[in-house]
Amino acid sequence: MTATSVSVVVQQEQHQAGHSAATPAFVDLQVHTTASDGALAPAVVVQAAHDAQLAAISITDHDTVDGLDEATAAGAALGVRIVPGVELSTHFENEELHLLGLHIANRDAIRSALQEFQAQRVVRAERIVAVLNAHGIPITMESVLREAAGGAVGRPHVARAMLAGGWVREFREAFDKWIGFGRPAYMAKDRFEVVDAIALVHRAGGLAVWAHPGELATIPRIRKLVDVGLDGVEVLHPSHPPYLVQRLFDHVTQLGVLPSGGSDWHGTTDGPRKLGGQQVPKSWLAMQDAVVASRLAAV
Incomplete structure (x- = not known):
């Protein structure tokens, strides 16, 4: 991955889309449905992705893959690629860490745990x-x-x-x-170590991506996670201001891990969490595909 800026990558893909309006340039790799806490059914989510002219979305419902069959069928009909995924709540050191499992190939390998x-x-x-x-x-x-x-x-x-x-x-x-955290009725989730979550994702043939890490994603922390199998970091997310997006992109470039991004969409029609609003480059998905393919070839 050559050193550049996120804005340059996005502008390049916008330019390419301008020359081929029929070919969507962007993807959204964190989307939720009614299979967990999203507001819309999987097929409706896929229709919304089609309307937003997205090339692909990843359905990443919390602790479940139950929405994937419906989404995949809708995607096949509408020409929207569905990247099978899941979002897991884990712990790393003294912090809660959300982990995306993207490109899940073997759902049966994780179903009982989910x-x-x-x-x-x-x-x-x-x-x-x-x-x-x-x-x-x-x-x-x-x-x-x-x-x-x-x-x-x-x-x-x-x-x-x-x-x-x-x-x-x-x-x-x-x-x-x-x-909310620190409020009278807040209850913490049972502790699930990130190393175990990464192993679970890999067992299902997926890529383990640190979701919306914010300021916690320093180079030393990313290195520690890479040492236990982390594959990527969610760079583009509505909670990440521009300066942090660029910092995270620089980190993943320096460390040679995969960039990812998504709207974390739960059904809103406007605002920063709007479906496709992060303009995640399709080339980032291609990079993930290459890693998945190389691992399959090595088996």
Whole structure:
């Protein structure tokens, strides 16, 4: 990977797209559906990606691959490539670290582990509901599960149930006042070491990518993670300001790891988390494809 800037890469792909308007230039490698805490069903998400003229998206639902079959079928019909993925909550040193498993080839290799994580999510939600009840908010677990609609349960479903019950005025208030980190009803997830998560992703034939690392992604930390198998870093993300995007890109260039990026889309129609809003270069996906192909050839 030659030293350059993210803006130059994006401009190059914009220029190429201008010469071939029929060929989408960008991808979005972090997208969520109703299989976890997204607002839209997998097929609807793929339609939105088609409408946004994206070449490919990665469905990266939390702790589940259950939305992939529907998304893949829709993608085949619409001409949108679906990169099978998953997002895992892990721990590294004293920090929570989110890990994307991209290019998951063998879902059966991780399905039982994901089912265990989903069961832990339900227990966590039950604990949150109990604390909210103790604070005088009569939310029920049934209402939370209704919001989840069979998907992997998460705090957004608790927030939606609180909003539906009238106990908060807006979705974000549930996190800011009650269930966000440091708030009265916050409950930490069970500890899952990043080294084990990376091994799980590799067992499924995927690439392990550090999701939305923010300022934590220093060169020493990335090196430590590379030593235990990390493949890439999410450079482009709505939470990363331009200076940090460039810094992360410089880091991955220096260390020879893969860049990735995504909107972390959950269904919003505008703002920084809009589907495709990060303009992730298609060439980054091609780089990931090359690594996956080389590993398959080595087997």
